Amino acid sequence: THRKATRLVVDILRRRFAHQTAIHACKWQKNQIPESNVITNFPRNRKFCTVHSDPIGSALIDLVTYETVCSDTLEGLCEYFEQLVEGTKHLKSGDVYYSDGVLTVKLGTKYGTYVINRQSPNRQIWLSSPTSGPKRYDFIPGQDKSPGKWVYKHDGRTLHELLQEEIREIVQKDVDFFSLPHSGQH
Numbered sequence: 001t002h003r004k005a006t007r008l009v010v011d012i013l014r015r016r017f018a019h020q021t022a023i024h025a026c027k028w029q030k031n032q033i034p035e036s037n038v039i040t041n042f043p044r045n046r047k048f049c050t051v052h053s054d055p056i057g058s059a060l061i062d063l064v065t066y067e068t069v070c071s072d073t074l075e076g077l078c079e080y081f082e083q084l085v086e087g088t089k090h091l092k093s094g095d096v097y098y099s100d101g102v103l104t105v106k107l108g109t110k111y112g113t114y115v116i117n118r119q120s121p122n123r124q125i126w127l128s129s130p131t132s133g134p135k136r137y138d139f140i141p142g143q144d145k146s147p148g149k150w151v152y153k154h155d156g157r158t159l160h161e162l163l164q165e166e167i168r169e170i171v172q173k174d175v176d177f178f179s180l181p182h183s184g185q186h
Contacts, residue, residue, distance in 0.1 A: 061139055066123045069139055069182055073125065073150065074103050076180040077116060077163075081105045088171045111170050116159075125150055127159060131166045135159075139182070149184030158184050 061069075078098040085094040085107070095106045101118035112130025119126050125137045137150035137159045150159040160183035168175050178185040 061123055061141065063120070063123070066120070066139065067118075069148065070101070070118045070120075070125060072181040073159075074098060074101065074116065074118065076182075077177075078103050080177065080180055084167065084171055084175065088173070091171065107170060125159060127162070129162070129166060131169075132162065135162070142184070147184055148182055150182060160184065 075098070078096060081096045081103070085091050085096055085105070088094075091107055091111075093106075093108045095104075097104055101120075103114075103116040105114040105116075107113065107130075113128075114130065115126075115128040117126050118124075119136070122136070123139065125139075127135045127137065129135070135152045135154075137152050139148055140151050141148040151157070152159070152162070160177040160180060164175060164177040167177070177183060
């Protein structure tokens with residue numbers, strides 16, 4: 001009965017907080033340093049970013065669910081990248097491989113290498129992009145029957161949105177990363 005009660009509470013919390021992703025925009029603020037303490041090289045205005053963690057949401061994604069969602073995501077991305085590289089003439093030197101939770105997409109010297117990997121201790125997917133740099137994505141479960149998605153909490157964009165934008169520029173044709181598992185639109 002204790003286990004049933006715990007599951008009930010978890011289900012209630014999951015439904016209550018599933019829509020909250022705790023994403024906050026950055027904004028410009030004046031430094032709170034008195035004039036007498038200002039050093040000449042210290043910028044007068046700085047950009048502060050506040051991102052509140054979602055401890056309840058993170059805790060609700062158990063390790064088994066994370067591993068399943070992560071594997072589905074990485075395997076789907078691997079298959080799609082293989083098709084893109086094979087079907088794009090100017091990426092003939094490209095290569096895609098996936099092993100031990102690390103997806104490596106080499107697009108040649110002109111475009112660089114994308115690395116997308118699981119980070120089980122943090123329950124995240126990490127992306128290293130030659131275009132936009134490193135990012136860490138958290139899985140946000142969907143509500144009701146809507147799919148979940150991998151969100152970069154600093155700007156609210158999904159992994160699949162970023163790949164859609166960057167890879168379309170590289171392959172110079174339409175791509176559809178939103179058709180893949182856990183894109184938020186599948």
